[in-house]
Amino acid sequence: MRTLLSSLPSLSALAAVAVIAAPAFAQSPGTPPSSPLEPPAQLPSARNPPPPQEPAEKPAARKEPTVDELFADLAAAKDDRSASAIADRIQRRLASSGSATIDVLMGQAHAAIGAEKLPVALDLLDAVTRLKPDFAEGWSRRAAVHYQRDDFGKALADLEHALVLEPRDWRTLVGLATVLKTLDREEAALKAYEAALAVHPRSEEAKKGHDELEAEVRGLEL
Secondary structure (H helix, E strand, O other), X not given: OOOOOOOOOOOOOOOOOOOOOOOOOOOOOOOOOOOOOOOOOOOHHHHOOOOOOOOOOOOOOOOOOOHHHHHXXXXXXXXXXXXXXXXXXHHHHHHOOOOHHHHHHHHHHHHHHHOOOHHHHHHHHHHHHHHOOOOHHHHHHHHHHHHHOXXXXXXXXXXXXXXXXXXXXXXXXXXXXXHHHHOOOHHHHHHHHHHHHHHOOOOHHHHHHHHHHHHHHHHHHO
């Protein structure tokens, strides 16, 4: 494999207070005024108006889960569909640099990789890692470019650095396993796949890579 797997609506509460006003009753000419003991007829709802309704409280804003909570949900996902949705949310979080400049550089690097302009992509990712050295995604993406250029030593170094910054990124762990396998370090590659599966047990790529490599290693042992 030559490439690595590289963000409530508020509910408006409408409270309608219905108060029915008592109608005015005109007296016909010559009719004596009503006695204080005999008030004019009124509608029942006017005699006993309902108390004003309290406006419904707005529901509390839904709290966005933290990355830690998302990783915990990913490990405990009960099916592939929910795991995939959680994994997508994590990937968007990890890909968010918080810097417009870095986001532009990452986008340009992605386009350069797609156009197979690897030296250009490498220059752009060099700038990313220099300007934001704590952004794990930049190191992981640069590792992918090094791998495509057959520079496995630099790819390995960048992946290890990325994992220091974010050790739970299963994509980086799969990338590490791929490089280690290329370097004929099968046992270390298996451990990297196992680490990826511990984070994302339903990762098809990690499972496939692990199972295939495990079969190779067992075959060699036999």
